[in-house]
Amino acid sequence: MNSDEKIMSEEEFLKNYDYRKYPRPSVTVDIVVFGVLGEDGGSYRKDEEKSISLLLVKRGGHPFMGKWALPGGFLREDDESVEKCAEREIFEETNVKPRSLMPIGTFSGKERDPRGWIISNAFVSVVEEDCVNAHGGDDAEDARWFKGNLTKIEGDSGRDLYKLEMRNGDTVLSAILEKTGCQFGRDIFKLVSGDDFAFDHALIIATAFSMLRKVAEDFDVLFDFLPEKFTLTSLQKVQETILGVPLLAANFRRKIEKLVVETDEYTSGAGHRPAKLFRKRV
Amino acid sequence: MNSDEKIMSEEEFLKNYDYRKYPRPSVTVDIVVFGVLGEDGGSYRKDEEKSISLLLVKRGGHPFMGKWALPGGFLREDDESVEKCAEREIFEETNVKPRSLMPIGTFSGKERDPRGWIISNAFVSVVEEDCVNAHGGDDAEDARWFKGNLTKIEGDSGRDLYKLEMRNGDTVLSAILEKTGCQFGRDIFKLVSGDDFAFDHALIIATAFSMLRKVAEDFDVLFDFLPEKFTLTSLQKVQETILGVPLLAANFRRKIEKLVVETDEYTSGAGHRPAKLFRKRV
DNA sequence: TAAATAGTGTCTATGAGACAGTATAGT
């Protein structure tokens, strides 16, 4: 504490203070964007494979040119906050406002970015897949939806190992991670092997999957993955997909009962008994 | 993406890249340090008031000179990560390594720091009170333990209002906050009134209390608030203090059973039946 | 023996999981 400060007024002090005079890192925001099928997407039943969609962008410049990365970018001074910056980045990439936006932590390891001292604030968000002009197969556009999941694998000596695998057509990205701890319910991962992802984005994606799994038990997030009106079966499928376990319909319905309101609409033309459509209870 | 980049090698690109050329914020780390009584502190029974200790530092310079703030400081390039920076800051302030360190989010609102574009990574940690040469009453030292808690108050029109109150001797700090949302189980607060705390630290402290309350149900954190050997009653008191609700001993003991191991030691000289000491099960 | 806290046994209500069964569209 400089002794000059004490005799200065606060106004004077602030006039002389310039944060640019001090060393500071670059700050980025990276977003794990999960995709959901829109209103016309015909409910979740089409998605038999039980895997989650996630938006990745192929890097067109250095570093990690040609590798797949999370959408994101540098924090700007005119961003109101990291949250607003995340919304802006998602909008630039997808042209929509996300249905939800949740912080999953700051990633600031020493070697995470070869360009230098660059730390990242990571978020999870959910948007409708068809809003994004990303498509598989075609190379004209470099943003694509990958299907994937994080699965536990057998560790050799009591280590908690996980495999992250993302797939888009013939493109398969994978990484092996070790869970090294848990803070406030948030799992901490370390990269063991795999360099298909740019930066430490495999780590960020794994963290996103594991946090999504934690909150998927309180139902709240589940609604973000469906259109406004949905069937209880599709809601159940969302939870099954995120948690990676099958559920019994009777039990699921009992638990969800108080959180939804029925409408007078039904699905139709599916070759079996129609399902009542529900809405989230506000 | 600059087209020059594509014909450069990655090595060349990195040689030319300097993150210092781009606009970026200052980054700080602020820590909500909770205090616990040490081995000799004579268990938690002394603390009849059921409030939590928290370390605050009186600001000796601008801005917010004379106000109370969280310990913390600027992120340095030689810090390995924000977590390491937090540990360093705690060590500088208390001379001990914290028993636990958990991130609670990035605070980056536009007006949070009058000095300019400065964002903060906030943490919660737990240290033993007697390691810190902070003391009440005396003005020679500007770091002090405050007792306090976050309590729900009646909102006028369905608003979720909370009162944060911290007390050290005659010094009482308070703030009214509104809970405006919840993300991934983390409550989001907005300051309604009160300027006893520097910066947005009332917000950060409220977030810390609410997150602590969330995890206090899984028992794991509770152990950080006690010495290595403890009685089950003291463990129960910790949970009661954090959660702010009374618990029944029989039920508490049933739930905690599998998470502790008994020792062959007992308390004594307390004017009543001695209590067996337990240890955390590893 | 009284006071104070430590520690236990057990009843009850609630909720999760399992599973068998019924209902109703389309082909």
Next chain:
DNA sequence: ACTATACTGTCTCATAGACACTATTTA
């Protein structure tokens, strides 16, 4: 009629909460 999915009734078991009870020290 058959298939595929929607939806319901009910049994069992685990667990949380309540509360009455016993145990053991110091003053």
